[in-house]
Every structure is written in C-alpha cells, then in structure tokens.
Amino acid sequence: MSWKYWGAPLPGFGDIWAQLVIVGLAPAAHGGNRTGRMFTGDGSASFLMRALHAAGFANQPTSEHGRDGLKMRNAFLTAAVRCPPPQNKPLPSELVNCSEYLDRELALLSRRRVVLTLGHVAFKSYLDHVKRKGAYIPRLIFKHGQTYRLPAGSPTLVASYHPSRQNTQTGRLTTKMMEQALAAVKKVLIDSQR
Numbered sequence: 001m002s003w004k005y006w007g008a009p010l011p012g013f014g015d016i017w018a019q020l021v022i023v024g025l026a027p028a029a030h031g032g033n034r035t036g037r038m039f040t041g042d043g044s045a046s047f048l049m050r051a052l053h054a055a056g057f058a059n060q061p062t063s064e065h066g067r068d069g070l071k072m073r074n075a076f077l078t079a080a081v082r083c084p085p086p087q088n089k090p091l092p093s094e095l096v097n098c099s100e101y102l103d104r105e106l107a108l109l110s111r112r113r114v115v116l117t118l119g120h121v122a123f124k125s126y127l128d129h130v131k132r133k134g135a136y137i138p139r140l141i142f143k144h145g146q147t148y149r150l151p152a153g154s155p156t157l158v159a160s161y162h163p164s165r166q167n168t169q170t171g172r173l174t175t176k177m178m179e180q181a182l183a184a185v186k187k188v189l190i191d192s193q194r
Contacts, residue, residue, distance in 0.1 A: 010082050010083070102126075142159055145158075
C-alpha cells in the first residue's frame with residue numbers, strides 16, 4: 001500500500017480542556033509521522049487507544065487515521081519530540097529543540113490536573129519542563145505505575161512504560177499494567193475534585 005506521509009513536526013491532539021495530559025516520546029515513523037496525528041496508525045496507538053477507551057478517555061478503541069472519528073474525552077496527547085528520531089532514541093539536542101513546543105502546549109492546557117508520561121524519556125522531559133517553570137524537583141526515580149506529587153501548582157505525575165511494540169510484545173507492559181496506570185490517573189482526578 002502506498003501512503004502519503006504527513007512528514008512534518010506533529011502538534012498534540014485531544015481535548016484542550018483536558019484534565020489528563022499524556023506525554024509520549026515522539027511520533028512513530030510510520031504512525032503519527034504518516035497520519036499527522038499523535039498515537040495514530042501503529043501498534044503503540046492500537047494498544048494505547050484500547051486502554052484509553054476502556055478507561056473512558058477516548059470515544060473509540062482505535063486510532064487508524066486522521067478522519068476516523070476519534071475524539072479524546074478529558075485527555076490530550078502530546079510528545080517530548082515532534083518528529084520521529086532515528087531508532088526512537090532522540091538526541092539531547094532534539095529534546096532541547098522541541099522543549100519550547102512542549103512548554104507552549106502545556107501552558108495552553110490550563111485545566112490539567114494529572115500528567116501521564118509514557119516511558120523514561122517522556123518522564124524526564126516532563127520533569128525538565130516543570131524545572132524550567134521554576135519549581136524545585138527532588139531526584140525522582142522512574143517506576144511504572146508510580147504516582148508522584150509535585151510542588152504546589154504542578155499537576156500530579158503518573159509514570160508508565162511506553163506502549164511500544166518492544167514493550168507490549170515482550171510483556172514489559174501488559175494490558176493490566178496499563179489499566180493500573182490509568183486507574184492511578186483516575187484516582188488523582190477524583191481526589192482533585194474533593
């Protein structure tokens with residue numbers, strides 16, 4: 001099959017009034033880079049959308065292309081890097097170059113209460129964002145399913161392994177583990193309304 005690729009830096013996607021912001025690594029070379037939408041058209045998207053739909057954050061369990069009717073519910077998808085890096089390993093310079101886009105996008109998402117980071121790179125990129133905003137962050141260790149309370153004014157952080165095929169096909173990240181991370185997210189959202 002022959003596809004026309006988006007092939008440009010990718011903006012975030014979802015509900016701009018979302019309380020949940022999901023930060024991934026970067027668009028997949030043959031997923032978001034092809035379709036023009038974050039977490040669309042590849043194995044990571046399939047795994048993530050099934051989980052988000054089951055948790056009530058997406059109106060459907062699939063994310064195939066830009067006109068497939070997918071709508072996020074109280075969730076917004078973004079990434080640390082806006083173009084697909086070689087071997088899915090962004091250089092430090094790519095992370096620095098894209099950081100201002102992450103900062104701008106997060107500033108627009110004024111209702112965010114919880115940030116779910118997908119993978120260690122997204123985890124570190126989000127913590128760097130918080131530090132750029134002037135908050136002191138103690139050294140935090142990435143652990144899947146862990147909830148981190150950040151300084152006052154910063155959303156709560158929940159960490160997850162990235163839903164890459166490398167992680168899902170080896171069992172490093174299972175459907176149950178993703179459900180547990182999303183349950184932690186929902187708990188934060190419920191607690192924030194009390």
